[in-house]
Amino acid sequence: MKVRRLNHDDYDAVVLLATELDAEERYMRFFTLHPAYIGEWALSLTAPAKGVVALGAFEDGDLIGVANYSELSRSGYAEIAVVVAHEQHHRGVGTALLRTLAEIAKDSGQHRFVADVLFENYAMRRVLSDAGWPISQHRDGSVLSLEVDLDTLTDNTPS
């Protein structure tokens, strides 16, 4: 598996990955079953604005997962999101993407990753907790707000 930054040429592959998700995966990532903005989303990953870093995981040339962070107005804070292609789960793809994303973020001066995930998104919660990342969390109804302290991540952290 190779992880690299996405670029313009990856647009179609990003759209394909999103359209091939099953209903639950799509709901967990986009909080809706029928996101109308897949094209815009793919563009935001493949032509990222300032303060956005978007990575793809590739195997044999195929895109099998994407992850991105977007810097927030609060200095040092960045919001993360990740989605792995249907039928590529539980192979370490999400973990690899988040690990690389964290390295880039730290090098870029970020101090905290934040993510709002649905409370029932046990897959995402487990990926983060299995990684051993220092996480604080706050529940607000069906949404769990997670915060990762990048400053205390060490090279030994099994991310």
Ligand SMILES: CC(C)(COP(=O)(O)OP(=O)(O)OC[C@H]1O[C@@H](n2cnc3c(N)ncnc32)[C@H](O)[C@@H]1OP(=O)(O)O)[C@@H](O)C(=O)NCCC(=O)NCCS
């Ligand atoms: C959440 C999500 C990104 C996780 O991706 P993933 O690639 O399946 O995650 P990983 O494979 O790294 O880790 C998942 C499991 O595989 C295990 N794993 C990690 N590396 C592994 C490997 N090399 N071989 C086998 N299993 C492995 C992990 O320990 C973990 O096990 P667990 O579920 O029993 O705790 C994926 O489920 C997804 O795309 N969900 C829909 C979108 C979403 O919810 N995004 C989050 C909100 S933005």
